[in-house]
Amino acid sequence: MSTADPRGGSEPFRLIAPDGTSVGDTGVGLTPDELRELLRWMVLARRLDRECMALQRQGELTVYPPFEGQEASQVGSAFALDPDDFVFPSFRELAAALVRGVDPVQYLHYHRGTWHGGPYDPRATRFAPICVPTATQISHAVGYAMGLRLDGIDACAIAYFGDGSASEGDFHEAANMAAVFRSPAVLFCQNNGWAISVPTRSQTSGEIWRRAEGYGFPGVRVDGNDVLAVYHVTKDAVARARAGDGPTLIEAMTYRVGPHTTADDATRYREDAEVERWRALDPIDRYRTWLLANGQADAAFVSDCEADADARVAEIRAALVATESPPVEWMFDWTYAEPPAPLLRQRTEALGGA
Numbered sequence: 001m002s003t004a005d006p007r008g009g010s011e012p013f014r015l016i017a018p019d020g021t022s023v024g025d026t027g028v029g030l031t032p033d034e035l036r037e038l039l040r041w042m043v044l045a046r047r048l049d050r051e052c053m054a055l056q057r058q059g060e061l062t063v064y065p066p067f068e069g070q071e072a073s074q075v076g077s078a079f080a081l082d083p084d085d086f087v088f089p090s091f092r093e094l095a096a097a098l099v100r101g102v103d104p105v106q107y108l109h110y111h112r113g114t115w116h117g118g119p120y121d122p123r124a125t126r127f128a129p130i131c132v133p134t135a136t137q138i139s140h141a142v143g144y145a146m147g148l149r150l151d152g153i154d155a156c157a158i159a160y161f162g163d164g165s166a167s168e169g170d171f172h173e174a175a176n177m178a179a180v181f182r183s184p185a186v187l188f189c190q191n192n193g194w195a196i197s198v199p200t201r202s203q204t205s206g207e208i209w210r211r212a213e214g215y216g217f218p219g220v221r222v223d224g225n226d227v228l229a230v231y232h233v234t235k236d237a238v239a240r241a242r243a244g245d246g247p248t249l250i251e252a253m254t255y256r257v258g259p260h261t262t263a264d265d266a267t268r269y270r271e272d273a274e275v276e277r278w279r280a281l282d283p284i285d286r287y288r289t290w291l292l293a294n295g296q297a298d299a300a301f302v303s304d305c306e307a308d309a310d311a312r313v314a315e316i317r318a319a320l321v322a323t324e325s326p327p328v329e330w331m332f333d334w335t336y337a338e339p340p341a342p343l344l345r346q347r348t349e350a351l352g353g354a
């Protein structure tokens with residue numbers, strides 16, 4: 001099988017080929033336990049992602065953006081962070097949230113509509129609230145990272161965003177500011193081929209990673225379905241940030257095999273053949289094959305990961321569906337010190353008053 005990115009263009013950095021063979025130095029500094037942990041996270045992430053799709057179809061979640069196919073990009077990059085580093089996600093980073101220790105039940109309350117942005121504590125988890133306005137989180141990360149530097153804190157911030165978000169002005173403003181102020185930020189673009197129904201080729205005529213040079217900092221394109229390669233380039237970017245060398249742009253070439261969200265029908269704008277091509281590049285199959293072939297894991301470990309993921313996801317489902325709706329009046333609280341009259345009227349109506 002070809003190792004080239006099926007969309008063509010510059011060959012991304014890669015350590016494990018799609019058939020699971022090593023094509024680079026896979027000694028990335030992880031212990032055997034850590035190498036296995038990467039598989040455990042990816043298996044759990046996929047299992048949970050599929051459960052979330054089912055939960056939405058069963059009316060237990062309002063809307064959900066699946067990330068199937070992007071597990072290596074998210075797990076590999078999040079695993080490269082230190083506990084003090086701060087994550088600024090978009091809306092598709094549940095796998096990264098898991099690795100960061102965010103309680104998935106609390107996270108999913110956002111998608112259940114029980115609480116804005118999920119009720120987890122962003123300070124405790126170092127994981128900012130889910131951010132739907134595309135690309136706005138990039139300048140949050142850059143500014144936060146500048147603050148870390150000014151405070152003399154040895155940490156960095158990472159912004160996750162998509163290929164489509166890289167077309168927003170916010171991306172360019174954040175990249176320029178990060179460069180000029182040497183912000184210890186990692187700009188992590190998951191190029192999953194699509195921005196809802198708009199393909200990457202309609203978003204940009206060039207390659208996203210190359211834009212970094214114009215701003216004056218390094219950019220790297222990585223195979224986003226190769227968890228070890230993603231870990232390696234992110235670890236490097238984090239080290240640069242901590243050393244005071246400024247930001248790095250990472251473009252992880254990956255693919256979302258599902259719809260944009262549960263409200264989207266992807267068959268209306270893309271060919272099944274494209275999806276099948278990417279399924280053959282599956283990040284979990286690739287890494288499992290590599291672990292087994294290199295004696296880093298055995299079949300019993302793989303079964304254990306799967307059983308463990310089934311059990312954890314069953315617990316998450318049970319806890320999520322058991323959650324009572326919060327009091328209706330909460331919808332009206334905490335925005336205005338002195339709520340305007342129309343809002344007060346709506347509040348009265350919602351509470352069943354006249």
Ligand SMILES: Cc1ncc(C[n+]2csc(CCOP(=O)(O)OP(=O)(O)O)c2C)c(N)n1
Pocket residue numbers: 092132133134161162163164165166192194195196260
């Ligand atoms: C400022 C803004 N404009 C438009 C939207 C609607 N919207 C939601 S997701 C999306 C596409 C995002 O594509 P990409 O950045 O590639 O991320 P992906 O969904 O592929 O993860 C758009 C246009 C939005 N959420 N925010």
Ligand SMILES: [Mg+2]
Pocket residue numbers: 162163164190191192193194195196
């Ligand atoms: Mg995209």
